[in-house]
Amino acid sequence: MKLLHLGNFPLDNRRLIGALFLTPALLYIVLLVGFPFVLSIAFGFSDVTVGNTDLSFVGFRNFLAVWENDIFRQVFETTIRFTLISQVFILIFANILAVIFTQEFTGKWFARFVFILPWATPVSLAMIGWLWMLDTKYSPIDYLLLQLGLLGRGGLLSDNRNLFWLAAPDLAQISVIFVQVWRMTPLATVILMAGLSSIPTDILDQAEVDGSRFMRTLLQIKLPLILPIMVIALLFSMITMFGDMTVVYVLTRGGPVDYTRVLGLYSFQVGIEGGNLAQGAAISLFAFPLLLAMAIFMLRTASRAEVR
């Protein structure tokens, strides 16, 4: 057989094409993640303010001051608690929905489209929608409960005409967690759907032939096989939520009292609104070691699961 000689074509070079494909991602990471991160470390070890950006080195002074601040410790604890509770619900809902959306049923594409909207909608717009839904006085949810006789004088839930979703400490925390779960579940679901779709059909066929029913196939075959992908979905979701301030900034501003104040919001309030840029940076950096440890642990877990 005669082979056609194509000559040297630069894009046949695997090293070159690899570098070209990686460049946009690398630029993105260096410019939009790496540079701000290095800058915030520099700020955290300096005496910088919003008016004076001279980076005079002050050692660990800001970090020590932040650690001694009672409000910070409460904010840190709240951030961890909100993140962990949300992840439990996200994981449960994402698994259920991913299984549903990988089945065949009428209107599947429309249901998928509607379901992805919380993730696709700009977060600030979505939060304004929730702000109206959970309004302390004019909440449509309260109106509905009032019409059902669950609120108002003699009501089952409260004698008040309102539940004060964003004003009562317990309800405000539940509201914030609920909205975070609502917002983050679609992403985790899509990732898990990709995982479920990638399971070789011969494995599932073999299971069926062997008499495995739905739940057994799900729990003993599908979930173990998508465990590495599940860990990645969880990692994405946790990191996004840990650093998020938009939800509480729009909904509660951290209130009532400090019940919903999270790290990102407190860092913004101290660093930008309060002008103490150095301490604002130090507050945000406290999350880094924790997230790094979490990421390493989860990626190793995913890697081990993959090897098995």
Next chain:
Amino acid sequence: MKSLIRLLLVLSIFGTLVIGISAQDTEISLLQWSHFVPRYDEWFDAYAAEWGEANGVGVSVDHVNFTELFSTLAAEIDAGDGHSIVEVLFSPASFIDGLHDLRDINEAAAEMYGERASTCEAASYLPVSDTWYAYTHGYVPDPGDYDIALWTEAGYPDGPKTYDDLLEGGRAIFEASGIPVGIGMSPELDSRMANRAAIWSFGGSIQDENENVVLNSDETIAAVKYLAQLQNEAMTDEVFGWTAASNNQGLIAGELSYILNSNSAYRSLQKIDEAAAANIGFTPALAGPAGAYASSHVWQIYVIPKYVEGDELAAAKQFILDHTANYSDVTYHSELYNFPCLPGTVPELDGWLEADPWGSEPPNKFEVLKTVNDWSVHLGFPGVTNPAISQVFAESIIPNMVAQVALGEMDAEEAVAQAHERIEEIFNEWRARGLVGGGDM
């Protein structure tokens, strides 16, 4: 002789400014909030364009939501590039190192128009560094707005005059009609100011005249106990989730008997329902055991970042002084929202308060504001609004302290002591930077 020297000083500043901006290619840009009164922005944008044409200066104006002003200013100072003039609504004392000292135009304006309202001076001048870091041209009074029919029925036809009246009358109205008082206790602007007003009127304060932290006092504790009682007996839990819109929403819906607000809530109601607006009356700051004080609602504060230089700087200063010279238009087109820091610039003001040019019924509805300079103070009262006061404001330490007691989570003594400790930390940090007086200085 002294007067002559002052006159020469003023003339020389003007001369410098006029010569400085003679170049035709000079351009200035302004960043300010989208004013609560849209007609004000329409007037301002046209005024700025006319001023530019008259002075041979290109002028552009950008309007943003007020919550974005500080973050934008911070970004522009950090970048060393941005707008020539930025108007913020709260003291930008923490930006001081990145701002021009505007002593010359502050002194020139005072020479021309006389004494400045104290609420304005304290939001622009930092004694510890002897710097005029800003030029405050206006402020917004924050009187009480009350429902005349409800308060008349409760035996207070002129509304509450004291904090005791507010508790007694507010409680009676709440018990009779279910309509509560609306004093916010959440981490947001209106709550931060309303809670301070009560503390000052009970004789407490965050700092003294010399910028020493004095929050933990019997007077502050009494004020916090009072506010907690007011919440428990005359308000609902909605005040813990208060937002900047809550006053307006509640007053317009007829679901609050008394609020502390600028005239914005009333003006909104006036445009929707004139009869309901006629049922709203105004009170000056309520009297407590130590006097009657209320925070100004916001301040209109011009700053010029240090990256602005040469002709652009001269033109920016000239713009600010000319704007002050036209303050009657500012006050009028803002529907009496902006009050002048230099009362001499708006000689018509008392007449407008006696007969509202924007059609209030009765026409003298705003007459109580004639005494506003006696009771309207600034965030750092009785000291100045320094960077530490700004950070305390940003962290919402005061409304959170009050809410903890009202929610029954802490007693007043414990909450005030805890807040005092955090405020001391903040003051010490800024004092170490040389931007707060007091302490061992």
